[in-house]
Amino acid sequence: GKAAFGNTIDVHTHLYLPGYMDLLRRRAEVPRIIPAPPGSASDAPERLLILPGEDADESTSSGRPIGREYWSVEKKLSFMDVHGIQTSVLSPANPWLDFLPPLDALRVAQDLNDELHAICSSSYPAPPSFPSSAPVPRFLCFGFLPLHPLFQSSQLLPAIVRELERLATPPLSSTMRGVILPAQHLDHPLMDGVYEACQRLGLVLFIHPHYGVGKGSEVNGDYGHVLPLALGFPFETSVAAARLLLSGYLDRYPDLRVLLAHSGGTLPFLAGRLDCCVAHDPAFVWGRGGRKGGKLKHSPSLYLRRNFFFDNVVYHQAGCQCLRALLGEAGKDRVMWGSDHPFFPPVDAAEGEGSRQRPWPSAMKNYEILWGEGTSTDEVKEGAKEEKWREGVLW
Numbered sequence: 001g002k003a004a005f006g007n008t009i010d011v012h013t014h015l016y017l018p019g020y021m022d023l024l025r026r027r028a029e030v031p032r033i034i035p036a037p038p039g040s041a042s043d044a045p046e047r048l049l050i051l052p053g054e055d056a057d058e059s060t061s062s063g064r065p066i067g068r069e070y071w072s073v074e075k076k077l078s079f080m081d082v083h084g085i086q087t088s089v090l091s092p093a094n095p096w097l098d099f100l101p102p103l104d105a106l107r108v109a110q111d112l113n114d115e116l117h118a119i120c121s122s123s124y125p126a127p128p129s130f131p132s133s134a135p136v137p138r139f140l141c142f143g144f145l146p147l148h149p150l151f152q153s154s155q156l157l158p159a160i161v162r163e164l165e166r167l168a169t170p171p172l173s174s175t176m177r178g179v180i181l182p183a184q185h186l187d188h189p190l191m192d193g194v195y196e197a198c199q200r201l202g203l204v205l206f207i208h209p210h211y212g213v214g215k216g217s218e219v220n221g222d223y224g225h226v227l228p229l230a231l232g233f234p235f236e237t238s239v240a241a242a243r244l245l246l247s248g249y250l251d252r253y254p255d256l257r258v259l260l261a262h263s264g265g266t267l268p269f270l271a272g273r274l275d276c277c278v279a280h281d282p283a284f285v286w287g288r289g290g291r292k293g294g295k296l297k298h299s300p301s302l303y304l305r306r307n308f309f310f311d312n313v314v315y316h317q318a319g320c321q322c323l324r325a326l327l328g329e330a331g332k333d334r335v336m337w338g339s340d341h342p343f344f345p346p347v348d349a350a351e352g353e354g355s356r357q358r359p360w361p362s363a364m365k366n367y368e369i370l371w372g373e374g375t376s377t378d379e380v381k382e383g384a385k386e387e388k389w390r391e392g393v394l395w
């Protein structure tokens with residue numbers, strides 16, 4: 001059917017919970033929040049240092065302003081209203097709780113999951129101009145899972161599974177749709193228990209990068225935030241998802257649902273090479289009659305079409321078309337709209353807060369690439385295009 005502006009579900013949008021902000025304020029190392037200097041204006045923002053090594057690079061070491069759009073529910077709602085977003089599926093921001101020791105991480109994850117659920121389960125009306133006459137949830141969420149700490153202490157696994165079960169049980173299950181995980185170690189033996197629980201409980205795994213690839217490599221270093229975010233992030237996701245594909249876990253857990261950030265990184269473009277290399281490697285042979293003794297039952301691109309879902313946060317129509325070509329007609333609903341808010345705000349700082357009440361070019365670009373280049377903001381607002389970006393199959 002036809003969509004109207006106001007139907008969108010945003011599957012990639014972050015909220016810094018008040019409890020998480022306090023945690024970052026208490027830290028002396030990255031990730032951390034630097035207070036506004038003493039004596040500065042009362043509205044001077046704090047600053048955020050988040051990415052690995054950001055404090056060591058002169059161009060990024062002073063951090064970036066972290067204003068209310070990072071943590072205020074009111075600000076998130078006004079962003080949603082301006083961009084026609086009916087429901088935001090909130091996720092905690094990278095690097096989640098990766099920096100905490102195992103036992104602290106588990107306790108803090110439980111507290112923050114409760115805090116996230118409390119925010120999402122409050123009722124917030126949609127603007128009257130939005131099309132839905134029935135009340136709709138304005139927020140759903142992906143919870144925290146202290147996964148990095150798990151790799152330091154395997155004894156954490158039963159508690160992690162219990163936390164997944166808690167998220168999938170009322171009252172939390174009314175808002176929790178899954179968990180957000182770093183794009184790391186997805187083929188680790190300890191992940192078996194996590195995947196078993198997520199498949200059994202119907203929880204979606206949202207895989208999101210933070211670390212880039214190749215420590216200290218050219219991919220991450222220099223040029224400010226450009227290389228880590230433009231290349232390091234998507235390469236990290238590509239490698240992590242490929243490791244998951246190749247591990248055989250998706251034969252063991254064929255109903256697992258995995259949402260990949262930033263349109264799956266480079267995988268849509270490279271899926272053919274993955275298929276070809278697997279086909280030519282005796283360790284990964286598969287055959288028409290089923291498994292031939294190789295490790296995988298299917299070629300990698302079949303898992304990409306079967307188990308994976310994608311946001312469209314790629315800011316480029318050709319990238320999105322590549323993803324569509326991989327998924328084919330039947331899979332087109334698996335590409336879902338994402339904003340990556342509060343990241344990539346309008347750059348025109350001179351307009352300050354005012355400019356942030358208007359459509360963000362970054363978010364509008366993600367409408368355009370689903371609908372075709374050249375779609376104007378007015379067309380978006382009129383909802384004149386076929387509904388392609390509304391959630392299809394995840395919820």
Ligand code: 5CU
Pocket residue numbers: 050051094225229340343344
């Ligand atoms: O701009 C950034 O640093 C980020 C980030 O850290 N995480 C994200 O999802 N998008 C942009």
